[in-house]
Amino acid sequence: MEIHLPHLDSVFSTDCVIFGFEAGELKVLLIERNEEPFKDWYALPGNIVGPDESVDAAAQRILYELTGLHDLPMRQFHTFGEVNRHPQGRVVTIAYFALIRIGGQKDLMPITQYARKAFWHPVNDLPTLAFDHTEIFKRAFKKIRAKLNYEPIAFELLPEKFTLTQLQSLYEAVLSKQLDKRNFRKKMLSYGFLKELAEKQKGVSYRAAKLYKFDRRKYAKIFQNEIAS
């Protein structure tokens, strides 16, 4: 039996690529769709922008509706404007990415019926995604890999207090390469925006590491003269 789908006029939508970091792995937030087309498929959280909301606001609303997450600092990274991206008609999609601390939120929980569930999936070994979401994801991943080297995005993925080893392991996960421990520490500390805390790591069965936090204030002071991206 064929499913009848209405034809859509030109519309725009947003898709969000939300990255998280957990158990030494970089992960991306997916939903399981509960709607045609691509019902039951995995997809990036995304939907149609309303006529009376800005695209930025729509991205926030849609993410909330599909996953329960709200008020993330989302950044636009590309707009996908090919003609045949959507089986039901012309859709231009403005894509966003954000990086968050997994677990910093309460559980993931779709608010609407468009998604059956929302879940984290490691970026390596992603399943096939609906629409052109695999391409959208790849582009976002490339972007954050590049940004990692010149913007302090790593700290958005880590808990507020973190060890230098955790920071390094995040860099290694995102860049897919090993880094030298001594050089990594020397460099990170040389920037001067990491604040060493009195506190130490807890609950480990070996020597506990010092905790640090990212001092956004100092960062801004140090890099205020640089050209922003």
Place this chain on the structure above:
Amino acid sequence: MEIHLPHLDSVFSTDCVIFGFEAGELKVLLIERNEEPFKDWYALPGNIVGPDESVDAAAQRILYELTGLHDLPMRQFHTFGEVNRHPQGRVVTIAYFALIRIGGQKDLMPITQYARKAFWHPVNDLPTLAFDHTEIFKRAFKKIRAKLNYEPIAFELLPEKFTLTQLQSLYEAVLSKQLDKRNFRKKMLSYGFLKELAEKQKGVSYRAAKLYKFDRRKYAKIFQNEIAS
């Protein structure tokens, strides 16, 4: 007498920020509008995307119609999605930039009646522009300033054969700062992607400088392992 304007449904448009370099100055391509709203104002070349063309293709078509330029390597840099950008209704605009050699083309000449003329204007001291085009321009300018440091975009603005002094003057114009001649040359040449030609500059009333050209092949070879933007 009031002008009646039709209400538009949600549509998308493209705007292009085309940079050129002439007489030691960075310039941007503007049009003089011949249509409401903002009739007679200066603006970036832009218009509505058709239902059956990709956004990238639309950007090319629209630029051609308004200025006569075609087949430029245009790159998307931001999408403007606020609700009240356009007095006639909701318009989401995908913005592109490109860099070209002024004079490499025949004259600028609008093909359609939407623009009365197209012309180059120095980026410093821009006139007031229609819509939010000043903001769009600024964002593009910021982008190319940043890119100049990690992508070979300078060569898109220069003639095929150029002197190192011309190259330096371009860097100085875009970055708005003076650079040291010896260090600049040392660094540029150290990359290994500039090819020194046998030929020399002509028609100058002083010692003629050596000409160089950008060797795209070598560039690709040298930077193939780097993360692209």
Place this chain on the structure above:
DNA sequence: AGATAGTGTGTATATATTACACATTAAATT
């Protein structure tokens, strides 16, 4: 007391960046 597992640290070498000044050349002028 010993084993385990990860933390924390320094130095030497190579590479890149910065600061800085003058002789050379081609054309134009006298």
Place this chain on the structure above:
DNA sequence: AATTTAATGTGTAATATATACACACTATCT
């Protein structure tokens, strides 16, 4: 022919940054 003009083309020393590399220390567990 000699001089003026205006810009080209070049080197070195000092400093800062990046890389390569290994082992003693410490907290917990057994």
